[in-house]
Amino acid sequence: xxxxxxxxxxxxxxxxxxxxxxxxxxxxxxxxxxxxxxxxxxxxxxxxxxxxxxxxxxxxxxxxxxxxxxxxxxxxxxxxxxxxxxxxxxxxxxxxxxxxxxxxxxxxxxxxxxxxxxxxxxxxxxxxxxxxxxxxxxxxxxxxxxxxxxxxxxxxxxxxxxxxxxxxxxxxxxxxxxxxxxxxxxxxxxxxxxxxxxxxxxxxxxxxxxxxxxxxxxxxxxxxxxxxxxxxxxxxxxxxxxxxxxxxxxxxxxxxxxxxxxxxxxxxxxxxxxxxxxxxxxxxxxxxxxxxxxxxxxxxxxxxxxxxxxxxxxxxxxxxxxxxxxxxxxxxxxxxxxxxxxxxxxxxxxxxxxxxxxxxxxxxxxxxxxxxxxxxxxxxxxxxxxxxxxxxxxxxxxx
Amino acid sequence: xxxxxxxxxxxxxxxxxxxxxxxxxxxxxxxxxxxxxxxxxxxxxxxxxxxxxxxxxxxxxxxxxxxxxxxxxxxxxxxxxxxxxxxxxxxxxxxxxxxxxxxxxxxxxxxxxxxxxxxxxxxxxxxxxxxxxxxxxxxxxxxxxxxxxxxxxxxxxxxxxxxxxxxxxxxxxxxxxxxxxxxxxxxxxxxxxxxxxxxxxxxxxxxxxxxxxxxxxxxxxxxxxxxxxxxxxxxxxxxxxxxxxxxxxxxxxxxxxxxxxxxxxxxxxxxxxxxxxxxxxxxxxxxxxxxxxxxxxxxxxxxxxxxxxxxxxxxxxxxxxxxxxxxxxxxxxxxxxxxxxxxxxxxxxxxxxxxxxxxxxxxxxxxxxxxxxxxxxxxxx
Numbered sequence: 001x002x003x004x005x006x007x008x009x010x011x012x013x014x015x016x017x018x019x020x021x022x023x024x025x026x027x028x029x030x031x032x033x034x035x036x037x038x039x040x041x042x043x044x045x046x047x048x049x050x051x052x053x054x055x056x057x058x059x060x061x062x063x064x065x066x067x068x069x070x071x072x073x074x075x076x077x078x079x080x081x082x083x084x085x086x087x088x089x090x091x092x093x094x095x096x097x098x099x100x101x102x103x104x105x106x107x108x109x110x111x112x113x114x115x116x117x118x119x120x121x122x123x124x125x126x127x128x129x130x131x132x133x134x135x136x137x138x139x140x141x142x143x144x145x146x147x148x149x150x151x152x153x154x155x156x157x158x159x160x161x162x163x164x165x166x167x168x169x170x171x172x173x174x175x176x177x178x179x180x181x182x183x184x185x186x187x188x189x190x191x192x193x194x195x196x197x198x199x200x201x202x203x204x205x206x207x208x209x210x211x212x213x214x215x216x217x218x219x220x221x222x223x224x225x226x227x228x229x230x231x232x233x234x235x236x237x238x239x240x241x242x243x244x245x246x247x248x249x250x251x252x253x254x255x256x257x258x259x260x261x262x263x264x265x266x267x268x269x270x271x272x273x274x275x276x277x278x279x280x281x282x283x284x285x286x287x288x289x290x291x292x293x294x295x296x297x298x299x300x301x302x303x304x305x306x307x308x309x310x311x312x313x314x315x316x317x318x319x320x321x322x323x324x325x326x327x328x329x330x331x332x333x334x335x336x337x338x339x340x341x342x343x344x345x346x347x348x349x350x351x352x353x354x355x356x357x358x359x360x361x362x363x364x365x366x367x368x369x370x371x372x373x374x375x376x377x378x379x380x381x382x383x384x385x386x387x388x389x390x391x392x393x394x395x396x397x398x399x
Numbered sequence: 400x401x402x403x404x405x406x407x408x409x410x411x412x413x414x415x416x417x418x419x420x421x422x423x424x425x426x427x428x429x430x431x432x433x434x435x436x437x438x439x440x441x442x443x444x445x446x447x448x449x450x451x452x453x454x455x456x457x458x459x460x461x462x463x464x465x466x467x468x469x470x471x472x473x474x475x476x477x478x479x480x481x482x483x484x485x486x487x488x489x490x491x492x493x494x495x496x497x498x499x500x501x502x503x504x505x506x507x508x509x510x511x512x513x514x515x516x517x518x519x520x521x522x523x524x525x526x527x528x529x530x531x532x533x534x535x536x537x538x539x540x541x542x543x544x545x546x547x548x549x550x551x552x553x554x555x556x557x558x559x560x561x562x563x564x565x566x567x568x569x570x571x572x573x574x575x576x577x578x579x580x581x582x583x584x585x586x587x588x589x590x591x592x593x594x595x596x597x598x599x600x601x602x603x604x605x606x607x608x609x610x611x612x613x614x615x616x617x618x619x620x621x622x623x624x625x626x627x628x629x630x631x632x633x634x635x636x637x638x639x640x641x642x643x644x645x646x647x648x649x650x651x652x653x654x655x656x657x658x659x660x661x662x663x664x665x666x667x668x669x670x671x672x673x674x675x676x677x678x679x680x681x682x683x684x685x686x687x688x689x690x691x692x693x694x695x696x697x698x699x700x701x702x703x704x705x706x707x708x709x710x711x712x713x714x715x716x717x718x719x720x721x722x723x724x725x726x727x728x729x730x731x732x733x734x735x736x737x738x739x740x741x742x743x744x745x746x747x748x749x750x751x752x753x754x755x756x757x758x759x760x761x762x763x764x765x766x767x768x769x770x771x772x773x774x775x776x777x778x779x780x
Contacts, residue, residue: 001408001468002401003701009400261479282773288771288776290695290717297694304400321687387678392686393679397659 035367047120082252093117104228127171144173187233206370249326407597419480447516478649488558493520495635521562523553552650559607560597582625641703688725716772723765
């Protein structure tokens with residue numbers, strides 16, 4: 001048992017820190033610190049800086065552009081990225097469809113898509129959820145019918161994050177209506193510019209447009225855009241959902257948000273003194289920090305086990321713990337941040353581009369309440385926390 | 400970073416687990432509890448033979464030079480078996496005072512005796528009004544020539560019933576809550592003027608109320624600087640917290656395992672009750688609490704031998720607070736999921752719940768450590 005980082009790992013951490021300090025655009029860092037949304041250009045700019053360095057897709061196999069880092073270095077990289085803070089690589093390409101393509105796709109698909117994911121030439125979005133298929137994802141109804149060299153796709157996807165920027169969408173579609181529901185699903189890559197695709201915004205309670213509905217009407221998709229085998233899509237989807245283990249807990253991001261809470265609580269006054277001096281407030285903050293420290297160690301246990309035994313790629317019940325606790329902590333911090341701003345969190349800042357209205361003071365308060373409202377999502381998406389508990393009950397506890 | 404046990408550590412864990420599985424199942428423990436002393440001399444000797452008493456002491460003092468990881472392994476195992484023998488009092492608390500405060504001569508005299516299982520120790524620090532504040536000492540030490548005379552009352556001295564020697568803290572200078580002016584004195588339990596009233600705790604362990612009425616202590620029995628015992632006590636308390644956290648992991652593992660087993664065998668409405676989702680989710684809550692507690696215990700273990708007092712104390716605050724919270728959640732839910740049978744003295748789960756509860760009340764509960772950590776500026780501050 002060795003419970004500390006090795007000197008080599010510490011040196012690696014310093015190297016990563018130094019790279020971020022020199023290369024993350026100041027404006028991007030400032031936006032992230034203040035909880036503002038990044039726009040597409042911010043993401044593309046940063047991804048290309050990372051890609052030039054060879055760090056855009058660290059966890060991919062080296063032949064597709066990965067760095068060859070062991071799981072501990074992967075972890076340190078993401079932790080430092082989130083702490084700086086710098087944007088995490090867009091997950092839909094880098095963590096979701098990319099690994100599916102290099103694991104199950106054909107050579108043609110690998111050549112065509114993987115370099116463009118790494119450079120963010122293609123912005124991907126995820127077409128899994130449907131109005132009638134949320135936690136029960138396998139009941140999805142979007143239909144793909146083979147017609148010569150094409151599939152004709154009809155249906156509706158929803159909660160599609162940042163589809164408004166997307167060039168491509170990876171979709172779970174039903175290709176066999178007779179089979180058991182998990183066995184009639186295929187994994188299709190669809191160009192968002194194909195006729196018949198319509199994206200409609202969903203405005204969430206924070207006032208933001210992060211998610212969308214995507215309507216597919218007689219969309220013609222070339223057969224060559226099928227990944228792997230027809231009707232095996234559910235296996236690929238499970239692989240995709242279980243593949244992300246190093247980033248799910250977002251420990252680095254929570255550390256950065258806690259530092260932000262501390263910084264603002266030193267500015268905001270309560271009872272004639274800075275809020276950070278209020279014992280009740282300090283205890284709430286410390287309580288979250290303790291949870292986060294425990295989660296960090298839980299995460300490191302998973303990473304160290306991966307390093308030793310290799311990532312099996314199967315969904316690991318440990319990732320369910322990381323998801324449950326990680327989401328609770330992230331949500332707890334957004335609530336605390338809103339409490340820091342107190343009544344100044346009340347004004348609703350409409351996000352109108354080109355507006356000349358001055359911000360309502362203090363301007364850093366603007367994202368506090370929306371951040372809280374928005375982060376209710378983290379215990380819902382990616383398999384709600386109740387679904388995660390079902391997974392643990394079945395896979396770990398044998399109930 | 401590597402969380403796997405080394406081969407030697409695995410052997411330690413396996414042999415202790417085997418011993419306890421063989422000699423310390425729930426029925427046998429109930430019999431031991433019913434004996435007059437409430438603990439087993441035979442088991443005590445078995446631990447000593449395994450080298451458990453010698454484990455955390457330096458090799459040059461006659462120990463095995465074990466690290467906090469070895470203590471963690473032992474304490475987890477003792478927790479799983481709800482061991483009643485005064486290992487914690489003797490080796491962790493008393494032994495801690497020897498390791499961090501005693502002179503080379505004192506260590507040379509006493510460590511081999513402890514390591515051989517021939518000497519039992521206790522730390523008499525807590526008083527009626529001190530609660531968890533380590534600096535609160537009302538017991539007085541008065542200079543008397545080269546030596547000292549102690550007078551005062553000590554409460555809930557863990558293992559104080561069985562101890563041969565007791566480390567007594569007493570005020571050599573200053574007011575009752577001053578940081579300076581606390582001395583540590585090694586007192587023979589049979590010393591004139593020392594009276595002890597022994598009793599059983601809620602969890603089956605034992606303690607004593609100790610009164611000191613003009614107990615004389617020679618200079619050779621003073622531990623360290625008689626004006627700065629607090630720094631030793633703090634260090635010992637931090638190690639105690641890491642050890643108790645590990646014991647709590649053993650206890651929680653059993654709370655979790657017993658509950659899971661019960662959910663699978665107990666049938667109502669024609670099905671095992673574990674088929675009900677509302678109960679499944681409570682069982683998952685216990686599991687998540689256990690794993691988070693295990694993680695924070697690893698953190699405490701990692702920090703237990705740090706010489707950076709501030710960093711070390713913050714880690715212990717965090718660990719003990721988390722253990723208290725997680726342990727209460729696990730214990731209360733375990734009883735609830737067992738239903739009526741969980742309320743009975745003849746079934747194991749209640750005993751684990753009681754030990755878990757006692758751990759929270761030892762060396763500071765959840766609220767105490769959360770407050771301390773907050774005062775110190777938090778973990779990441």
